[in-house]
Amino acid sequence: MSDVAAIEQFVKRYKDLKTEIAKVIVGQDDVVNQILISIFSGGHSLLVGVPGLAKTLMVNTIAQALGLDFKRIQFTPDLMPSDILGSEILDEDRHFKFIKGPIFANIILADEINRTPPKTQAALLEAMQERAITVAGNHYKLELPYFVLATQNPIEQEGTYPLPEAQLDRFMFAINLDYPSFKEEVEIVKSTTSDNQAQVNALFSAKEITDFQHLIRRIPIADNVIEYAVTMVGKTRPNGGTANDLVKNYIDWGAGPRASQNLILAAKTHAAILGKFSPDIENVQAVAHSILRHRIIKNYKAEAEGVSEEQIIKSLF
Template sequence: MPDSVALPEMKLSDNDVQAIDDLRDLYGRLRTELGRVIVGQEETIERLSICLFARGHALLMGVPGLAKTLLVSKLAETMSLKFSRIQFTPDLMPMDITGTDILQDSEHGRREFQFVHGPVFANMVLADEINRAPPKTQAAMLEAMQEHKVTAVGKTFPLEEPFLVLATQNPVEQEGTYPLPEAQLDRFMFLIELDYPSEAEEVKIARTTTGDALPELEHLVHAAEIIAHQNLVRRVPVPDHIYTYSARLVRQTRPAGDSAPEWLKPLVAWGAGPRAVQNLILAAKARAALMGSYMVRLEDIQEVAAPVLTHRVITTFAAQAEGISAKEIVRRLIEETSTDE
């Protein structure tokens, strides 16, 4: 056990130290297994894994053909999780997601209403092109994401743990879409932006996907083990100066606050809320555990800051006119924020 773990205020038990080692090894096997069918996307795999073990949700942004759906379905396959895909369309209704009562013949020969579960009742839900559905249907996901339960036809139904929502958006097509409101964006721990593969990766993709059928992946972990790892992540120690740095970084995104730098104020209309600080800490805890670290380090916070903050920073028209994105603003804040303890 490293000396840093032995600090009295943040000491891990021997069992937790061993569990972190096991989680690091599991993560290594997971990347290797997904590498059999997914070319590149190492950063995306890392961020999806962080969301899973931190009990967060992710919004994936990328043009068609970047294997978003394949990656999510194969991730569920390696983890022996129940996977469902919801293809969002303009005519999709809330009950198409949550489920509804239907009239069926009972065992006693009478006709009774029985609730039929919708596709949201799964461990890993892919909300494909979530911005194609109208706001009322998008909102059907809010309670499930925040409370891990569904209310339908006057009854509340708990969702089976672990529960993870991975939504996708196509940044190219905007006609006939309904942008997610800020309140719903805030429910996603990460915004994961997927870019085009390199030339070598694209050649490998062509070879892999134009031959025989893709291989079936090995089941590496079950639901109960994932829940145990999620509980472990919560126990990863965080030094006081990391909490201070995280709060300072988030507060600087708010243009009306005293902490915001002068250059940011004309560029940002609305900054990140307290949920961003919570997600920064939880994501950093998950990343530290996946990397085999026994406490959160500054580099963990800095690595997860961009996907946590980018979708929570709303730029002004002036910033958009100058071509300055929220991602660039967050990157500059990370570079400039003081790391003094």
Template sequence: MVVKSHKIHDVEMVEALKEARQKIFTEIRKVIIGQDQVIEELLISLLARGHCLLIGVPGLAKTLLISTLAKVLRLKFNRIQFTPDLMPSDITGTEIIEDDHSTGKKVFKFVKGPVFANIVLADEINRTPPKTQAALLQAMQEHEVTAAGTTYKLKEPFFVLATQNPIEQEGTYPLPEAQLDRFMFNLWVDYPSEQEEIQIVQYTTSAYSGQPQVVLDAEDITAFQDLVRRVPVATNVVDFAVKLVRMTRPNFDQSPKFVKDWIAWGAGPRASQYLILGAKTRCILDGRPTPEIEDIRAVAKPVLRHRLVTNFNAEAEGVDTIEIIERLLEKV
């Protein structure tokens, strides 16, 4: 399936994307049991040109899910295991000296690192020092890598998924809020249901081997990413998104009392942008031409979860950001 944005109408592209979404789910389900919401949110983030932070305990098939998604979308996939001794050059690439046979002289040659892929899985990103984290985060923001004064563009689409283990925090380097803000979504990968776990055990302990087929390719994804930007949004939907984000800030006059009591720092303007982009992407994945307020509500938790900084009062009362977001959605 090849979609040329300049050859077919946007309405037809929306229909094509809706059809492709169903096929993508069908193919991924050949390998992955459950996790439908996570898959949906990964697709939203990818098409919105965002990046994802995945939180989940080991053994929930996060790596398998991402590699399967890459196969279905025919995208180059690389996995980077972040460790305390990982260096920035281990991610971006390094220069080596080699012989130039035409001149007989020694020359520098840049060897690209694993960040040069369409989908990059940064496994346990909080296990490496900030200097190395920053190397990846620069690539995320600018879609390019600079080495020895030369800038190398990353191929589009470029999508980073970073994972963190919520249990083990010893010897880790938590991502600062400014760097967390670069991730569009914060997704929690939860345990499967009992029935799903039974299926997982049955499949993984048998000779069954799912072979997902390609549904889209890089050119299609880029065309759909461009389509997202062209989706019209009603003023009242934008107003709702901005109001929701502004109400997370304790110094905002209209913020509820519980926000002033529990939040130290609220979300910035990037949250409003991602709410709109997420809503636009969600609506066209569903085959609708324009987003509604309900689409904003649907993406509010993954967008805002990692952008709210709670204070001591919230910690003392056992209140987390999800509870605050849920209460905010009731207020707006």
């Protein structure tokens, strides 16, 4: 099958996927889109939202619809790296046997990732970046596709361990989850307080998803679009020559090269789901907020004057 035909098929399959997810998830269309773009781009996502907004249900539903294995890890202050990676035990024959931890799944929900100490947070780093882990000197590859969706509660900050910038940078998207609208909430209450359980069917296989990930990487892109993305990221760096006044006054650190890579990959996926055969500047702009918001570090002046990341990112367009 040619890549053009494959893109056309992808558009159709993506629409079916959205319909399947909508059986369970009411509204949150933008959030679902961003999670799916992240998966098909081969990235990871950080979901920031207050409790009770169906983050776990959303990820579980997406995993079911994609036909992928799903595991949820509840991060707590006493969680150890071995609790998520797995550990070696002595079996009956007095041989060491590796028992796999919950990290061995296609989709991992790292719930409240900022509740666990840096040592355990770091255990996720290798898995996210290398798609492999090392335990007791042995290297274990993780099954592809591999996607980590971490959640953070923006309200309770007592007793939390904020993710270091190096780890935040590993997440392709930082997605803000808002409350549903009145109409959506009525629909949610209706569907969740009845005895009817929607059945989600698996529409993809793991191999199909990895094939689509490769297809997206093969999508051609014009040099001017790449230059636009790199220029946009360059503008977030306060010491760079292209930074505007807003960035110079309110930003301590800008985004690194990984942001440029993610902008292009996400723009390719965004273009593909719209049936376009090559992304343009509009596709880059469509994904820019979620890719840059966790990569730019505001200074105290921005906090004091109430300047948001969104305002700063908008000024880069």
